[in-house]
Amino acid sequence: MSPANTGSGAGTTLSAPAAVRTAGGAVLLDGKMVAARVRAAVAARAAAFAARHGRRPGLAVVQVGHDAASGVYVRNKRKSSLEAGIESFAHDLPADTGEAQILALVHALNHDQRVDGILVQLPLPAGVDTHRVMDAVDPAKDVDGFHPVNTGLLAQKRPRLRPCTPFGVIRLAQEYGIALVGLRATVVGASNIVGRPMALELLLARATVTVCHTGTRDLRAEVERAELLVAAVGRAGFIPGDWIRPGAAVFDVGINRTASGKLVGDVEYARAAERAGWITPVPGGLGPMTIAMLLSNAVDAACLRMGTRA
Ligand code: NAP
Numbered sequence: 001m002s003p004a005n006t007g008s009g010a011g012t013t014l015s016a017p018a019a020v021r022t023a024g025g026a027v028l029l030d031g032k033m034v035a036a037r038v039r040a041a042v043a044a045r046a047a048a049f050a051a052r053h054g055r056r057p058g059l060a061v062v063q064v065g066h067d068a069a070s071g072v073y074v075r076n077k078r079k080s081s082l083e084a085g086i087e088s089f090a091h092d093l094p095a096d097t098g099e100a101q102i103l104a105l106v107h108a109l110n111h112d113q114r115v116d117g118i119l120v121q122l123p124l125p126a127g128v129d130t131h132r133v134m135d136a137v138d139p140a141k142d143v144d145g146f147h148p149v150n151t152g153l154l155a156q157k158r159p160r161l162r163p164c165t166p167f168g169v170i171r172l173a174q175e176y177g178i179a180l181v182g183l184r185a186t187v188v189g190a191s192n193i194v195g196r197p198m199a200l201e202l203l204l205a206r207a208t209v210t211v212c213h214t215g216t217r218d219l220r221a222e223v224e225r226a227e228l229l230v231a232a233v234g235r236a237g238f239i240p241g242d243w244i245r246p247g248a249a250v251f252d253v254g255i256n257r258t259a260s261g262k263l264v265g266d267v268e269y270a271r272a273a274e275r276a277g278w279i280t281p282v283p284g285g286l287g288p289m290t291i292a293m294l295l296s297n298a299v300d301a302a303c304l305r306m307g308t309r310a
Contacts, residue, residue, distance in 0.1 A: 017179050022281075024171070024273030027176065029251070029280040031168070034175045035288035039084055042295045046085035049302055057302035058087040059117040059143065059295075060109045064102060070121045071212060077119065077291060084295045099128045103136050106156050112136040116302035117143035119294070122193075138283055143297040146193060154200045160304070161297050163173030165195040168289030169230060169251045170201050176278060178228070180205035188212045188220050188239065188266070189232030194253055198230050231266035241271020249278040253286050 016108035019027045050056045057082050063074045081088040091105060114170045118141045124130050139149035153160045153210045173180060185207040189195035212222050223243040229250050231239050236256035244250060254266030265282030273279050280286055305308055
């Protein structure tokens with residue numbers, strides 16, 4: 001596989017972005033640019049929704065405590081929502097908020113007719129049962145796509161609200177015309193929020209999927225045979241560039257801060273970019289795509305609730 005012999009992707013995508021190559025030679029999968037295009041399309045849909053229903057789609061963002069990294073994400077999500085014409089309802093709770101209070105807020109948001117999507121920023125403080133809180137979100141408002149109902153629907157090949165980062169990987173692949181059917185795809189990482197739903201998304205796209213985790217015996221061999229690699233481990237430069245199969249499509253989900261404060265992914269970027277056919281940068285890859293897919297989910301949720309299309 002190489003960027004020259006791509007097929008067309010599925011779904012309603014925009015015209016293919018111009019191929020910009022990294023210094024190493026791989027085509028740069030420009031998440032920032034594609035995300036801007038997705039957000040513009042979301043804004044048009046949000047405006048159509050508002051014209052039809054007399055109100056904007058509403059997204060409630062709940063943050064408990066003041067985790068520095070989460071704070072940045074939450075501010076970005078709120079700002080991007082407003083720019084896309086989505087009403088943002090901010091709920092910042094102190095770090096010592098108890099589980100019962102968080103659940104009470106989630107229940108209130110479930111019944112608030114102005115709210116189409118609910119996002120509970122993770123991690124929640126120690127002592128709060130994250131599963132109980134996430135399970136309390138109305139699946140119809142679960143814009144993160146983390147609720148077991150939405151994960152189950154994805155597993156059953158009838159996706160509704162899809163987990164944003166994996167959905168962002170699929171969308172980016174489609175925009176660059178990377179044909180996924182039949183592709184040997186390896187996901188490194190098996191978390192509930194990235195690795196597992198990523199495997200389900202790739203399966204839905206009819207790739208042949210391998211999922212690696214700490215129990216995997218020969219990680220190098222699994223990575224070396226991957227025509228498409230998704231790295232979602234959370235360790236800086238964990239996948240050596242020399243492991244990348246020549247021509248592979250590399251999606252680096254990892255966001256790690258080095259001792260010098262630099263943001264890097266899970267893949268050793270410079271060397272990987274000399275071998276890969278396509279590669280996402282960190283930052284500027286799946287980070288912006290994740291936010292764009294969240295906004296897209298918010299408008300989808302609003303339309304699904306109102307029984308309309310926008
Ligand atoms: P996580 O919950 O910590 O999961 C890490 C996964 O990596 C686990 O499945 C774990 O295996 C696996 N793993 C750890 N060490 C390994 C090893 N030595 N060999 C093979 N597998 C190993 O992390 P996460 O929430 O999925 O996030 C992963 C990364 O993605 C983080 O850097 C996070 O910041 C980033 N992220 C980025 C975005 C975005 O918007 N771009 C969104 C979400 C997350 P086990 O299951 O066996 O423990």
